[in-house]
Amino acid sequence: MTTPSRREHASPTDPALSAIMSERRQLINLAYRLLGSLAEAEDAVQETYTRWYAMSRERQEAIESPGAWLTKVAGRICLDVLGSARARRESYVGEWIPEPLPDRAEWAAGRPGDGGGYPADPADRVTLDESVDMAFLVVLESMTPAERVAFILHDVFRYPFAEVAAIVGRTPAACRQLASSARRRIGAAPAPVSPATERAGVIRDFKQAWEAKDIAALVALLDPAATMTADGGGRVGAVLRPVVGGERIARYIVEMAGRAPAPGLDLLERSVNGSPGLVARYGGATVTVAAFAVADGRITHIWVVRNPEKLRPWGA
Numbered sequence: 001m002t003t004p005s006r007r008e009h010a011s012p013t014d015p016a017l018s019a020i021m022s023e024r025r026q027l028i029n030l031a032y033r034l035l036g037s038l039a040e041a042e043d044a045v046q047e048t049y050t051r052w053y054a055m056s057r058e059r060q061e062a063i064e065s066p067g068a069w070l071t072k073v074a075g076r077i078c079l080d081v082l083g084s085a086r087a088r089r090e091s092y093v094g095e096w097i098p099e100p101l102p103d104r105a106e107w108a109a110g111r112p113g114d115g116g117g118y119p120a121d122p123a124d125r126v127t128l129d130e131s132v133d134m135a136f137l138v139v140l141e142s143m144t145p146a147e148r149v150a151f152i153l154h155d156v157f158r159y160p161f162a163e164v165a166a167i168v169g170r171t172p173a174a175c176r177q178l179a180s181s182a183r184r185r186i187g188a189a190p191a192p193v194s195p196a197t198e199r200a201g202v203i204r205d206f207k208q209a210w211e212a213k214d215i216a217a218l219v220a221l222l223d224p225a226a227t228m229t230a231d232g233g234g235r236v237g238a239v240l241r242p243v244v245g246g247e248r249i250a251r252y253i254v255e256m257a258g259r260a261p262a263p264g265l266d267l268l269e270r271s272v273n274g275s276p277g278l279v280a281r282y283g284g285a286t287v288t289v290a291a292f293a294v295a296d297g298r299i300t301h302i303w304v305v306r307n308p309e310k311l312r313p314w315g316a
Contacts, residue, residue, distance in 0.1 A: 020052065023067050027074045032126050033152050034078040035085070036098030036137050038313060044081060048074040068163070075149060075167035082145035093234025095242065097303050098137040099310040100289040101126055103271035128274035131156045134291035134303050137273070139189045143182050150175045151182030199294040200269070200276040206292075206299060207267055207278055213254045215247075222246030223298040228253075233307030236287075249302070279314065286314035 027048060031041035048070055052060070063069045089096045130136060131152075140148050146168055153159040153167065154175070161172040161179075168175055194202070202221060209217035228249045232238025243249050270279040272291040280288035289311060293301040305311065 020049075020066055020070070023070050024049075026067075027070060029126055030071065030152070030157060031074055031078055032101075033131055033137075033140070033156060034075070034149060035081055036141060037085075037310075038099045038101065038126070039309070040081055040085070044074055044077045047077050071159075072163075072167050075153060076169075079145055079149050079168065082148060086145070093232070094238055094240040095229045095231050096141075097229060097231035097305050097310075098134065098141070099313075100134065100272050100277070100291055100303075100305050101128065101132065101274075102314050103128070103274070128271075130274075132273045133275055134273050135189070135293045135301065136186075138303070139186055142185055144178075146170070147178045147182040147185075150178035151186075154179045155183070194294045194297065196276065198297065199292070202294050202297060202299060203276045203278060203292055204269060207269060210253060210257060211267060213257055215250045215254055218250035218254070219247050221299055222249055223295070223300045226298070226300050226302070228302040228304065230304040231307050231310070233309060235308055236306045238304065238306045246298075286311050289314060 024045065027045045028041055031044045032038055035041050035044065051073055052066075052070065060066070126132065140152075143151065149168055150161075150164050153164045154161060161175045164175045164179075165172045168178070170178070206218065206221050209221060224246045225244070226246045226249055228239075228243040230238040239252070243252050264283050266281045268279045268281065270277055270289075272279075272289055275291065277292060278288075278290040279286055280290075287306065289305045291303045291305075292299055
């Protein structure tokens, strides 16, 4: 990451500099959960460090807890981004889905054009747990920016409401109410309850049925009320509205499979945001990432991300 000239205040071996940079992983984890976009999270964290290094050495040394300062600034930046993102997503072509994240072995080392900004090891970036599950992130998208920030900071990262209030700009009592409202949204959303091993088996069967273009087998694997949402961002072909109904989804994906250029197209079982998913690669490049929600042995939701801008971490 390139930072302003204020970095000259400390040498690369300066313990103070090391302590500041060690907060990066925590900030990336926070920003990704708040924004649902790895690219926006990167930008928010870079802006946070830019503000730190824009201060004089004296002001930096006067800050009792640099980590708390960085978190506060990053949280406020994310809150502003969330507010503007709501307007941007209203004009987004088709459905907007959070950016999917690969598992450790799938991580691409470097974002095109940024000098290799993505470390090869995602453990240095985003910890994959239930708080980045695609179904969970989609529910977060339904919250107001203040609800999302209060909930993530308090319930996921365990910040006390007094500190949350300083970031959100409301009283601790108001932030408590925001988090409570967010919890009700989480509780009202159907959550996948199948164990990971069962979900992996269902996804494997789905992959085989898709490759065989077996509509009956696909229908058996899909909940009758299942929904498929796709995100092409207007950059590549993708259905603009959710496809609802197990049979409709089965027929749609079989039709799409018939149009796909079979030679060179590989459908692979991969971890997506820490859960079993599928990745399609064509000519060695990732062209589609699919995340799934599974309950009672059937797929209840499929999120298909095809927007190339959201597939950068997957590489080749």
